[in-house]
Amino acid sequence: MLLGSAAEPLPRPGCRCRACLGGATGTRTSALRVGDVVLTPDGARRGDDAPLHVVAGDAVQHGRVRIIGLPGGPGGGPASGPGSGPGAPQAALVVASPESGTILWAPAGEPLPDLTLDALSGAGVDIAALALGPDGGALARTLAALRRAGALSDGCDVVAVQIGHGTASGPLSARLEAWGARLAPDDARLGPAREPGEIADARRRPRRTLVLGAASSGKSAVAEALLAAEPDVDYLPTGAAPSAADPEWAARVDAHRRRRPPWWRTLEGAGPAETLATPGSPVLLDSLGTWVSELLGRLGAWDDAPGWREAFEKEADAVVRAWTRTGRRVVAVGEETGWGVVPGTPAGRRFRDALGTVNQRLAAESEQVLLVVAGRIVPLADGPGLPAPEGAR
Ligand SMILES: [Zn+2]
Incomplete structure (x- = not known):
């Protein structure tokens, strides 16, 4: 379940920008709940809000949910470098459970490193929640790279998160549709099997x-x-x-x-x-x-x-x-x-x-x-x- 998709609560009180006036994208900040795990831009947390420390290239099991830190991400590699450790932004995680299938959570808006893309090759991702970036450029580039790597399943539900202040939602939906992605409202259930009518379908483009x-x-x-x-x-x-x-x-x-x-x-x-x-x-x-x-x-x-x-x-x-x-x-x-x-x-x-x-x-x-x-x-x-x-x- 997508708990929220905005980078900050929108609309901002008193603001008259296009996003806030045009019926902004979400009132809650970007987070995704998978079983008893909540994914935020900072990483994974348990239902009781305790952080789950996921090291790049390693996996953590919590109940029926498996969280995989992708190689090439922060804290990645054998040596820890800048950007590692708790509190560092999580570039990308893969989360899988029998109920939800395979989910890619990539809220950072930066290009995924080659190591990460290699690891995702053939992963059959069912749900991809990707940072929008300014005007959607980051999402489009990441999506193109994931498709080139063969990471996404047919009918993968691609949803924009970290939607910034100042982005109008009207033109944004049209742009996302052209890319086979979508905006989803707060509390929307994601995934190919959930609401087929809502999935951006490449065949309809x-x-x-x-x-x-x-x-x-x-x-x-x-x-x-x-x-x-x-x-x-x-x-x-x-x-x-x-x-x-x-x-x-x-x-x-x-x-x-x-x-x-x-x-x-x-x-x-x-x-x-x-x-x-x-x-x-x-x-x-x-x-x-x-x-x-x-x-x-x-x-x-x-x-x-x-x-x-x-x-x-x-x-x-x-x-x-x-x-x-x-x-x-x-x-x-x-x-x-x-x-x-x-x-x-x-x-x-x-x-x-x-x-x-x-x-x-x-x-x-x-x-x-x-x-x-x-x-x-x-x-x-x-x-x-x-x-x-x-x-x-
Ligand atoms: Zn505004």
């Missing part, structure tokens, strides 16, 4: 997501965040490769690369249609605007070369077909270019129209379309559709 936005709206960061808890991601850049001739562009590309998790694979020189047609990890395609621009350039559209329109249609058809049929989880970033004045050049108008059409066609085949404005997300509804005008049939 959308397969195709289109993220639209103006330049520098935050759309790439939103797209990256959607995939942040995936164990593997193929990143498909469509822009020009960085070169010494354009240091400003090279710096931009480098900044984007450093923001992405280091284990994401970059598919250099691959096309969107062939990438989507090949089975594999989730794909991030960034962006449709640079893809359209590069393609139009290659086909001579800027100078209105003969046949460019037909050739472009053919390439766009292939991408839409691959998008529709792909078995991969795919997130594509697309620019919204049509909100300014009509471009003053024929080439500008060709680009705007070509990209607008591609965005529309992909949106029609997407389970999820998001518009990003100033870093905020507006989900675009799949409306009932408009009736065809008279005579259009």
Whole structure:
């Protein structure tokens, strides 16, 4: 039973921040009860509040509950170092009982050390209670690492704890859902078998997501965040490769690369249609605007070369077909270019129209379309559709 999920009691009296005004996440601080054992950010305690000293790499049995200190945690290793001993924050514990299955308690919000992840490989964790961290970044990274290590069982109940002051619960639930995790109320029973309807189910997540936005709206960061808890991601850049001739562009590309998790694979020189047609990890395609621009350039559209329109249609058809049929989880970033004045050049108008059409066609085949404005997300509804005008049939 999750006794509480907040890092401090929320809402804070008198506070008018987003978290406190928006119906904060929990009134009780993070703790999980397993049988007669209570897990807190400081470690494990018995029901009568006496601490249970768990040494990293060792196990303690209390009644029917077994508590395992993971190697690599505080107090870990043969020698004790800083951070060991009673009172030190517990990085992670595994707790198991016949009733609850295997539980991972990781309230510290720091990356789990490699030793810990190795020990968790194949552990079949049924419940993972993970620290949220600022904006969920810590939880997403830990979740991705656990999935890469094969630590979680199918249908593992992943719940956020140590939810901080200043985190709005509305957008937070949507973000957690994208990662296959959830917020649980105080006193919620956790676990795959308890309340199946409440478990964040990876199979219910959308397969195709289109993220639209103006330049520098935050759309790439939103797209990256959607995939942040995936164990593997193929990143498909469509822009020009960085070169010494354009240091400003090279710096931009480098900044984007450093923001992405280091284990994401970059598919250099691959096309969107062939990438989507090949089975594999989730794909991030960034962006449709640079893809359209590069393609139009290659086909001579800027100078209105003969046949460019037909050739472009053919390439766009292939991408839409691959998008529709792909078995991969795919997130594509697309620019919204049509909100300014009509471009003053024929080439500008060709680009705007070509990209607008591609965005529309992909949106029609997407389970999820998001518009990003100033870093905020507006989900675009799949409306009932408009009736065809008279005579259009
Ligand atoms: Zn507040």
